[in-house]
Amino acid sequence: MSVLSTRHKLEILADAAKYDASCASSGTKKRDSLSGRKGGLGSTEGMGICHAYAPDGRCISLLKILLTNSCIFDCHYCINRRSSDVRRARFTVWEVVDLTLNFYRRNYIEGLFLSSGIIRSPDYTMEQLVGVARALREEHDFRGYIHLKTIPDADPELTHQAGLYADRLSINVELPTEEGLKRLAPEKDEKRIEGAMKELRTSIEDMGDARKRYRHAPRFAPAGQSTQMIVGADGADDRAILRRARSLYDRHALRRVYYSAFSPIPSPSAVLPLKRPPLLREHRLYQSDWMMRFYGFSVSDIEQATDPETGHLPLDIDPKLAWALRHRGIFPMDVNRAPREMLLRVPGLGVKAVDRILASRRQRRLRLDDVARLTSSIAKLRPFLIASDWRPLHLIDKVDLKRRLTPPPTQFELFT
Numbered sequence: 001m002s003v004l005s006t007r008h009k010l011e012i013l014a015d016a017a018k019y020d021a022s023c024a025s026s027g028t029k030k031r032d033s034l035s036g037r038k039g040g041l042g043s044t045e046g047m048g049i050c051h052a053y054a055p056d057g058r059c060i061s062l063l064k065i066l067l068t069n070s071c072i073f074d075c076h077y078c079i080n081r082r083s084s085d086v087r088r089a090r091f092t093v094w095e096v097v098d099l100t101l102n103f104y105r106r107n108y109i110e111g112l113f114l115s116s117g118i119i120r121s122p123d124y125t126m127e128q129l130v131g132v133a134r135a136l137r138e139e140h141d142f143r144g145y146i147h148l149k150t151i152p153d154a155d156p157e158l159t160h161q162a163g164l165y166a167d168r169l170s171i172n173v174e175l176p177t178e179e180g181l182k183r184l185a186p187e188k189d190e191k192r193i194e195g196a197m198k199e200l201r202t203s204i205e206d207m208g209d210a211r212k213r214y215r216h217a218p219r220f221a222p223a224g225q226s227t228q229m230i231v232g233a234d235g236a237d238d239r240a241i242l243r244r245a246r247s248l249y250d251r252h253a254l255r256r257v258y259y260s261a262f263s264p265i266p267s268p269s270a271v272l273p274l275k276r277p278p279l280l281r282e283h284r285l286y287q288s289d290w291m292m293r294f295y296g297f298s299v300s301d302i303e304q305a306t307d308p309e310t311g312h313l314p315l316d317i318d319p320k321l322a323w324a325l326r327h328r329g330i331f332p333m334d335v336n337r338a339p340r341e342m343l344l345r346v347p348g349l350g351v352k353a354v355d356r357i358l359a360s361r362r363q364r365r366l367r368l369d370d371v372a373r374l375t376s377s378i379a380k381l382r383p384f385l386i387a388s389d390w391r392p393l394h395l396i397d398k399v400d401l402k403r404r405l406t407p408p409p410t411q412f413e414l415f416t
């Protein structure tokens, strides 16, 4: 391997990290400041810095890189797999520490997202990742956010050390089903992955309890653990994906499951699909995930919004509207009387809007205009709500209700 400058390594290893969705701001159009007659400002293609949300809701910029894109595993969907002919690079622990501190001092970033291919062995790789976090925290008193990807096969003691330095740890389940994992990542094992998640949950809870009792007990992964699933690389439908996500949330107390639409990679393996799934599919999964976590929908509720034949969520309407159209009997709902959990089922009403409605109706009976002031769009809500001056007779039973509530189709751009 020729000697690469840090800048070249950064180009390679930040680009290789873009396939990890756990803190990605992906899915937008490609733009850069070089195109256009007079040039411009900013770029959506620059690598290395991504945005994530901290536990307190702040949006923070992270340096997102791999320690190395070399790997001894050969997962079919991964550009860094052993048999891939991409250019390889590897940072030393000190290079990552220096880059993080320099970027931080220049105010480019507020934290680090570090992942890695597996070199030599899972333990050796994990030691390197922990070494970066340890040096940042202990030698440089770095107070910024650190998210470390952990390697399920590594010694649990190393994962424990990682939790003492990192804010968040994540272990990717990679594929929604065990069959998919066996076919596309034969060196990975679902039981080992879930075993590592279970141990992490125990450590997070034990250390959290210790901190409640002893003020000086060390912090351990205060932003919890998360995972990522690749969507569209195997044949799993949206129902299977959401069922797996729900089970991971319940059994391992995950903070987030990230869904990453499979994107075709250069020199792909023959077992992979040729086309990526629509990005909208990823978006519908995030909406359904939100419904499970914040709106009180069970996974079987959301399954009722999927197509009975394909098992996929509709792409033309959001899953909450799809669910409501199949449960017209419970609508329209009285905005002045319905309990919070039922209002959260109304398409177009989010948590904030529902809480504002509950606060306002303690003062007076709400009219449709009042609801309009408390929400972002009244048009979608009208068929589903009764207000003191609004009673939508038969609107909910209209055969063309879905068409009325669906945004008009937009013309695709031919050359994007």
Ligand code: SF4
Pocket (backbone or CB within 6 Å): 071, 072, 073, 074, 075, 078, 079, 080, 081, 082, 116, 117, 118, 185
């Ligand atoms: S272990 Fe990770 S980096 Fe290595 S090939 Fe599999 S997905 Fe890629």
